[in-house]
Amino acid sequence: MIRSIFLATIFVGMATSGCITQTEESGAEKEIEYDYELTDAQTHARWSRTIEPVLTVPSGSVVKVATQEASAKQLTVNSTVEDLGNLSFDPIHPLTGPVYVEGAEPGDVLKVTLHKVEMGDWGWTAIIPGFGFLADEFDEPYLKTFELGKDRKTAKFSDNIEIPLKPFPGVMGVAPDTDEMLSTIPPRANGGNMDDPNMTEGSTIYFPVFVDGALFSIGDTHATQGSW
Numbered sequence: 001m002i003r004s005i006f007l008a009t010i011f012v013g014m015a016t017s018g019c020i021t022q023t024e025e026s027g028a029e030k031e032i033e034y035d036y037e038l039t040d041a042q043t044h045a046r047w048s049r050t051i052e053p054v055l056t057v058p059s060g061s062v063v064k065v066a067t068q069e070a071s072a073k074q075l076t077v078n079s080t081v082e083d084l085g086n087l088s089f090d091p092i093h094p095l096t097g098p099v100y101v102e103g104a105e106p107g108d109v110l111k112v113t114l115h116k117v118e119m120g121d122w123g124w125t126a127i128i129p130g131f132g133f134l135a136d137e138f139d140e141p142y143l144k145t146f147e148l149g150k151d152r153k154t155a156k157f158s159d160n161i162e163i164p165l166k167p168f169p170g171v172m173g174v175a176p177d178t179d180e181m182l183s184t185i186p187p188r189a190n191g192g193n194m195d196d197p198n199m200t201e202g203s204t205i206y207f208p209v210f211v212d213g214a215l216f217s218i219g220d221t222h223a224t225q226g227s228w
Contacts, residue, residue: 097217170220
């Protein structure tokens, strides 16, 4: 029999204090109380069962999670296209976690609900030569940074273009049953770099459990993303 283990997540782009507010259908805001909190300093950048958990929680816990942006602080809001030449892929996708969920065993299913997704102050988009599905078509580096914030609804791309924001975590997953330190770039059976723009606030995602405790991690924040 497959058991479902539950973990609720409040996902924020930067650390804040107190409870997180959630807007109800009536338009009124209510507080979401959380049981545990993780900072954006509690990160790793690989998938492996050997990575020690930074937090242990019972099933059903609500965890407030702060994350870093995908470059692991190599880029800032003031970065220029020249900075892309110094970008190292080793720390790319800093993931907050892992979280050990008590009672989770191989063969179970981990149910993760995103109660609230809150953006940080800024973001970036880039063309990195040699990387991505369209690497052969776009071989010149490009970098654009954006001012964001938890209350922003759009990002200003140009004087004539405003992009609607729909934030979501690009990477979520559990530890695979391996001692190898696997890259976070490709998605796998454990989840990983899914980059699914539908995994927004209010979504519930189900992950197969491969190791004791599941060892759940989350990161690679996106302010928005186009459809495939």
